[in-house]
Amino acid sequence: xxxxxxxxxxxxxxxxxxxxxxxxxxxxxxxxxxxxxxxxxxxxxxxxxxxxxxxxxxxxxxxxxxxxxxxxxxxxxxxxxxxxxxxxxxxxxxxxxxxxxxxxxxxxxxxxxxxxxxxxxxxxxxxxxxxxxxxxxxxxxxxxxxxxxxxxxxxxxxxxxxxxxxxxxxxxxxxxxxxxxxxxxxxxxxxxxxxxxxxxxxxxxxxxxxxxxxxxxxxxxxxxxxxxxxxxxxxxxxxxxxxxxxxxxxxxxxxxxxxxxxxxxxxxxxxxxxxxxxxxxxxxxxxxxxxxxxxxxxxxxxxxxxxxxxxxxxxxxxxxxxxxxxxxxxxxxxxxxxxxxxxxxxxxxxxxxxxxxxxxxxxxxxxxxxxxxxxxxxxxxxxxxxxxxxxxxxxxxxxxxxxxxxxxxxxxxxxxxxxxxxxxxxxxxxxxxxxxxxxxxxxxxxxxxxxxxxxxxxxxxxxxxxxxxxxxxxxxxxxxxxxxxxxxxxxxxxxxxxxxxxxxxxxxxxxxxxxxxxxxxxxxxxxxxxxxxxxxxxxxxxxxxxxxxxxxxxxxxxxxxxxxxxxxxxxxxxxxxxxxxxxxxxxxxxxxxxxxxxxxxxxxxxxxxxxxxxxxxxxxxxxxxxxxxxxxxxxxxxxxxxxxxxxxxxxxxxxxxxxxxxxxxxxxxxxxxxxxxxxxxxxxxxxxxxxxxxxxxxxxxxxxxxxxxxxxxxxxxxxxxxxxxxxxxxxxxxxxxxxxxxxxxxxxxxxxxxxxxxxxxxxxxxxxxxxxxxxxxxxxxxxxxxxxxxxxxxxxxxxxxxxxxxx
Numbered sequence: 001x002x003x004x005x006x007x008x009x010x011x012x013x014x015x016x017x018x019x020x021x022x023x024x025x026x027x028x029x030x031x032x033x034x035x036x037x038x039x040x041x042x043x044x045x046x047x048x049x050x051x052x053x054x055x056x057x058x059x060x061x062x063x064x065x066x067x068x069x070x071x072x073x074x075x076x077x078x079x080x081x082x083x084x085x086x087x088x089x090x091x092x093x094x095x096x097x098x099x100x101x102x103x104x105x106x107x108x109x110x111x112x113x114x115x116x117x118x119x120x121x122x123x124x125x126x127x128x129x130x131x132x133x134x135x136x137x138x139x140x141x142x143x144x145x146x147x148x149x150x151x152x153x154x155x156x157x158x159x160x161x162x163x164x165x166x167x168x169x170x171x172x173x174x175x176x177x178x179x180x181x182x183x184x185x186x187x188x189x190x191x192x193x194x195x196x197x198x199x200x201x202x203x204x205x206x207x208x209x210x211x212x213x214x215x216x217x218x219x220x221x222x223x224x225x226x227x228x229x230x231x232x233x234x235x236x237x238x239x240x241x242x243x244x245x246x247x248x249x250x251x252x253x254x255x256x257x258x259x260x261x262x263x264x265x266x267x268x269x270x271x272x273x274x275x276x277x278x279x280x281x282x283x284x285x286x287x288x289x290x291x292x293x294x295x296x297x298x299x300x301x302x303x304x305x306x307x308x309x310x311x312x313x314x315x316x317x318x319x320x321x322x323x324x325x326x327x328x329x330x331x332x333x334x335x336x337x338x339x340x341x342x343x344x345x346x347x348x349x350x351x352x353x354x355x356x357x358x359x360x361x362x363x364x365x366x367x368x369x370x371x372x373x374x375x376x377x378x379x380x381x382x383x384x385x386x387x388x389x390x391x392x393x394x395x396x397x398x399x400x401x402x403x404x405x406x407x408x409x410x411x412x413x414x415x416x417x418x419x420x421x422x423x424x425x426x427x428x429x430x431x432x433x434x435x436x437x438x439x440x441x442x443x444x445x446x447x448x449x450x451x452x453x454x455x456x457x458x459x460x461x462x463x464x465x466x467x468x469x470x471x472x473x474x475x476x477x478x479x480x481x482x483x484x485x486x487x488x489x490x491x492x493x494x495x496x497x498x499x500x501x502x503x504x505x506x507x508x509x510x511x512x513x514x515x516x517x518x519x520x521x522x523x524x525x526x527x528x529x530x531x532x533x534x535x536x537x538x539x540x541x542x543x544x545x546x547x548x549x550x551x552x553x554x555x556x557x558x559x560x561x562x563x564x565x566x567x568x569x570x571x572x573x574x575x576x577x578x579x580x581x582x583x584x585x586x587x588x589x590x591x592x593x594x595x596x597x598x599x600x601x602x603x604x605x606x607x608x609x610x611x612x613x614x615x616x617x618x619x620x621x622x623x624x625x626x627x628x629x630x631x632x633x634x635x636x637x638x639x640x641x642x643x644x645x646x647x648x649x650x651x652x653x654x655x656x657x658x659x660x661x662x663x664x665x666x667x668x669x670x671x672x673x674x675x676x677x678x679x680x681x682x683x684x685x686x687x688x689x690x691x692x693x694x695x696x697x698x699x700x701x702x703x704x705x706x707x708x709x710x711x712x713x714x715x716x717x718x719x720x721x722x723x724x725x726x727x728x729x730x731x732x733x734x735x736x737x738x739x740x741x742x743x744x745x746x747x748x749x750x751x752x753x754x755x756x757x758x759x760x761x762x763x764x765x766x767x768x769x770x771x772x773x774x775x776x777x778x779x780x781x782x783x784x785x786x787x788x789x790x791x792x793x794x795x796x797x798x799x800x801x802x803x804x805x806x807x
Contacts, residue, residue: 013373015318017381020077021325025382027075028089028332029775033349034120035111035337036085037128039093039286042066044132047097047139056551060217060224060536062097063287067224070286072235074255077248080275080326081232081255082282084334092119092337095289096132097533099142099169102339104133110340115791116347119337142169145528149521156517159480159487160669161470163662164463164518166291166342167525171533172459172553173290176354176444176452177280177541179301183273186265187222190540194218197546211549214536218546221537225283226264233260269314270305274323278330280541281353285334288535292447294354295387299371300361306371321374328378331355331386344665345464347794348785352388354445358401359392359421362438362454366396373401376408376416383413385777385784390445393745394421399738406738409755410728414779417449417754420745423710424451427751431654431714432456432559448658448782449716449752450563455543457557458715459647462522464659466666467638468568468683470514471575472598472673474506475591481598481671482679489513494591500584503576508637515641518564519653526648529553555649562647563656563715566638567666568683570620570690573631574675578617580630588613598672601679614676621689623700628707639712656715657687657708659781664793682797686718686781691800698723698740698804706748713751718782722756722801736807754779756801763787763799 017025046065050058071086085091094103107126111119145168149157156162182190198215201208233256240252258275267273277295284293295301309315315323335349357372379389391405405416421441428440428451435453443453450458470488472481478488491506530553539545539552550556582588589597589610602611618627638655645653659666667682675690677683684690687705694701698721705719728737744750756779766773770788778787778798787795 012317013370013377015321015374015377017325018318018322021322021329021381024075024077024326024329025384028329028384031089032120033090033092033118033335033337034085034088034122035125036087036091036093037125038071038086039066040096040132041128042069043095043097044135048135054213055531056213056217056534056536057220059534060220063221063537064224066286067228067283070228072232074235074239074252078326078329079251079255079271079323080278080330081236081259082278082330084282084286087122089333090335092335093286094129094337095170096136097140098171098289099140099339100133100136101140101142102169102341103129106340111337114340116789116794117338117343117349141528141532144532145525148524148528153517153520153524156487156514157521159485160466160666161487161514162463162465162518162521163345163666164521164525166338166346167529169339169342171288171290171535172529173285173288174292174447174450175284175290175457175538175542175552176294176296176446177284177538178543179277179280179296179298181543182263182280182541183267183276183301186267187226187263188265190546191219191222193546194222194540197549214549214551217536218540222540225279225537228283229259229263229279233257267305270302270309270320271315271323273302273305274327278327281331282334284538284541285336285351287537288533289336290535291336291350292352292354292388294352294444294446294452296444296452297356297359297367297442299357299369299375300367303369303371317374321377324374324378325381328382328384328387332382332384334386345662346660346783347791348385348661348780348783348789350660350780350783350785351386352447352783353386354390354447355387356390356392356445358397360394360396360441362442364441366398368398368401373404376404379408379413379415380411383411383775383777385786388448388783389415389417390419391416392419392421392424393742395746402738402742403734406728406734406741409737410734410757412725412757413777414754414756414784417445417752418741418745419445419752420750422746423749423751426711426749427451427714428453430711431561431652435559445716448660449656449718451714451716453559455558457542457544457552457560459522459526459560459562459649459651462562462564462653463518464565464567464662464666465514465518466567466670466683467511467634468571468575468673469666469670470510471507471572471634472671474503474510475579475598475674476595478510482669494595497591500580503579504633504637507576508641511638511641515564515645519645522562523648526553555651560647560649560651561654561714562651563654564642565659566635566655566657567659567662568670569635569657569687570631570684570693571673571675571677573634574617574619574627574690574693575673576634577619577627577630578614578674578676581617581626582613594674598674601672602676611676614674617675619675619689619693621694621701621704622696623703628704631704632707632709635708635712639709643712654714655712657713657717659686659718660783661780661790661794663781663797682793685720685797685801688718688720689802691797692802694802698807702740702744702748702750702753706744706750710749710751717751719750719753720756720779720781720801721753721804722758723804723807724759725757727804727806728757733807740807756798760799760803763795767792767795
């Protein structure tokens, strides 16, 4: 069966959730996050045993210790196996090699009582961890990072101008590993490739001696994973021997057969392939402590197995659907614990394993296939936070597929996010002009919105930069409006601004300073990561690492880039638009009067009057020529400053307009802004308009967003829209919504749009009665989360987003 022969038949491909999956879903939803100390104990023991071992081999032996001794659970009824922790369905292991100081502070009480991302912490786990904390004092990645950070950069970082907390205390993640290669040759084939490279080394050179250690470490890691899978096979056989139910006994025997074969060997069929993917998702996360381990274009990778299995009669479509649903549930079992600072940025347990469907083939043809539809069914069946689910659209995408995607969006879980191939490919080509077209076409989405063509591994991100605060510092001579601290350079007081151009010059100078400090911070993080925590097993699955003899943290992939994330972009551009309009064009107030109003947080009669002027100025998101010209000015000057830099491997810096949950904590640190926003209120979300600023409907929002040069966003952007549930009711509204999305992604060359379909009344009721909404999933910014697992401030910020009543 070829793609040209595919015809979507709803009676064949639209499936209802099976009783097995419904029961398992209920178990996952009801499972409470719980802390597990097993990995931490194993890692500590392994580090003590390998004190004098070369650092690369030491890391491999630590990984082997984990794989050899991790508890393995097989939950009732499941067909795809693999458990993240020892003591529950949502059990979070710990990574003491990265950071322990925060855990020492939070373990006794805060983890169980904080307002979001709470965990059950059994007393035994507390005792286990307190026993190992002394060993790690002075040894962790976070301590090394802080010790290496220049004082000036540390001062700016501690002032919360930018944040990169996720990678100062955790591994990288944010990767789309080489699933097609793994399924084709297995770890056995990858080991053969490594051995061949070993045989070619010239051990009289220092470079090749380093490569020898790297390759030998990879072999240890591959063998450890093979042993882990074999242990699972033995576990399944043991359970099968005791099982009284004949049907379940047969399933356990099949699980044993699959786990004894993959991932060591090439996948024989789609069950093998799905289990191999599930193992990789779990094991990579367990090695690296990085989130966003993305399975990539799974409808493409699994399709050859699907075609053969259906043709041979090995499995029915219903059986394949159930296997996919089991995988969807597995994505929701992987969870991690983070410190209270980090969860301000990304709350709601986001693991963001981004799974991409649709798009085009490397040859440029339509890539939608039967598995694309079955995966949409899986999303309809499971409706939880993971996987982070993405579809790619282009002019060849079938209309019935687009409408089916629209139906899934209408369910209200905030997924799938929808991407336009043309804009994404143009952005990749602009940043990586030498990349072959077939690789560009084969891009996946990693994490929230990161574009990852084949052979590309980004340096995760350079951190979140509060561009709204950068603009405010430019208007206040580098002085923080809340604290009075001189955070940025002195770029002119209010009397120096004789024209609007002089304001822009001050913004550029502030931006130059803070981007430079952020790049320094990222370089220190990257240096510490490559020294202390190379990602060895993951590197065996990254194209280029075996070929180059370099770990992915050492720049071993074929291509790479590092993005800096813009926080508060609309707040920044609307502030500049208001200054231009109210102060310089209309001369309604002076710069001194503006400063006085901002300093007072718009208090008093005059402050309220000035705030109204600012709020009435042109705002991004309304297809307004002046406001949209200003967002172009703001984004372009930010792009310019970021693109001047290279990362520690000489690869380009690029941009991403994405906030996650950073709108709230970065808002706390930002005084009243010139767009009329009050002090400490959230700044704007990603590439979306400021809350309530978009008055002209969703079409105007999309037109405004299309004015931004999205070819300079190789690492992606997020554009959030919010519709009431009634707005998408009925076939006519659904068709209009599909047309709206296609107009933006295909005609206007937009990169991405994601949609919440939920009523504010429902969200407010969920705040009052969270017990009734345990599986209410909404879109935050780039990822989805259970609404009741977010703190109230972020919940309120989501509720305040403009709710469109019609398409």
